[in-house]
Amino acid sequence: MTDSHDELQQVFDEADCLCTEQEVQAAIERMAAAITDTLKGRDPLLFCVMNGGLILTGQLLTRLCFPLQAEYLHATRYRQETTGGILEWKLRPDVDMHGRTVLIVDDILDEGTTLNAIADYCIAQGADEVLTAVLVDKQHDRKARPGLKADFTGLDVEDRFLFGYGMDYKGYWRNAPGIYAVKGL
Ligand SMILES: O=P(O)(O)OC[C@H]1O[C@H](OP(=O)(O)OP(=O)(O)O)[C@H](O)[C@@H]1O
Ligand code: HPA
Numbered sequence: 001m002t003d004s005h006d007e008l009q010q011v012f013d014e015a016d017c018l019c020t021e022q023e024v025q026a027a028i029e030r031m032a033a034a035i036t037d038t039l040k041g042r043d044p045l046l047f048c049v050m051n052g053g054l055i056l057t058g059q060l061l062t063r064l065c066f067p068l069q070a071e072y073l074h075a076t077r078y079r080q081e082t083t084g085g086i087l088e089w090k091l092r093p094d095v096d097m098h099g100r101t102v103l104i105v106d107d108i109l110d111e112g113t114t115l116n117a118i119a120d121y122c123i124a125q126g127a128d129e130v131l132t133a134v135l136v137d138k139q140h141d142r143k144a145r146p147g148l149k150a151d152f153t154g155l156d157v158e159d160r161f162l163f164g165y166g167m168d169y170k171g172y173w174r175n176a177p178g179i180y181a182v183k184g185l
Contacts, residue, residue, distance in 0.1 A: 008172050011163075011182060018157055019179035024135070024165055027154035028056065031133060032063035034152055035103070038131070040066040045100045045127075047093060049118065050074040051174065052107035055166040056135045056154075060105065068103075071095050077114055080170045082161045082185060084110070087117050098126035107166035109134040109153070112144040135165055136179060161185035 003011070019027075046064075048057035050072050061070060074090035102122045109115055109132075119130040133152035140159040157179060163169040164176030173180070 003170060003172075008170075011169055012173060012176060012180070014183040015163070015176075015180035016160075016183070017178050018160070018162070018181055019155055021177045024154070024178060027135065028059050029063065031135075031152050031154050032060055035060070035133060036064060036066065038151075039064075039068070039101065039103065042101045044068045044103050044131075045095065045097060046070045046103045046105060047118070047122075048072040049104060049106040049114070050091070051076075052166040052168070053105045055174065056107055056133075057105045060133070069095075073118065075114060075118060082169075082182075084113060087114060092121070093125075096126075097122055099128050100126075102127040102130045104130060104132045106132070106134050108136045108138060108162065109148070109150050110138045111142050112148040115150065116144050116148070136162065136167070138162070155179065 046068055048054060071093055073093040075087055076090060077084045077087040104115060104118050106115060115132050122130045132150040134150040135154040136157045137153045138159055139156050160181035162179055162181055163173040164178050164180045166174050168174045169182055
């Protein structure tokens with residue numbers, strides 16, 4: 001059942017702010033500089049992973065001042081839940097990836113199942129190389145592969161259920177202007 005407006009407001013009011021908007025903005029600046037260093041001159045094809053990757057992608061794009069193509073794809077495995085299930089492709093990209101350097105941009109690397117599956121798909125579609133960028137890497141030992149990391153990470157964050165800057169709690173609060181942890185989760 002959908003939580004009421006008051007319950008959703010209470011989730012925000014009671015949440016712990018783990019990273020302020022300023023901290024997130026500084027992290028995005030650092031990511032943009034690192035991505036520019038690595039990918040400038042390589043004509044990359046960037047994919048925003050909808051829905052969570054929307055805000056990071058938008059805020060990165062205008063800081064990446066070199067020729068690139070930006071597209072999107074949609075894969076989901078949490079839906080309205082706080083634990084992940086089977087990855088469902090809602091929209092596979094319809095772009096020729098042969099020989100391209102691909103950059104996948106998402107909000108969070110949690111267990112890493114989503115990014116792994118997307119990277120595998122891009123390689124199977126002929127991409128030469130796939131790099132990944134996430135705003136948040138959740139710190140725990142449940143990664144799909146031990147030691148799994150994105151190529152570009154904004155912030156390491158503790159093992160709580162997060163929302164804000166693209167991450168949702170039951171479909172809400174992607175718009176929260178910082179990184180928050182739900183009380184008790
Ligand atoms: O590393 P993992 O454990 O695979 O989790 C990370 C994925 O989970 C979230 O997506 P979700 O399935 O919630 O869809 P959404 O982007 O629409 O929120 C998030 O945006 C990542 O894509
Ligand atoms: O902590 C999280 N919050 C929101 N979405 C997520 N998808 C994976 N982990 C999370």
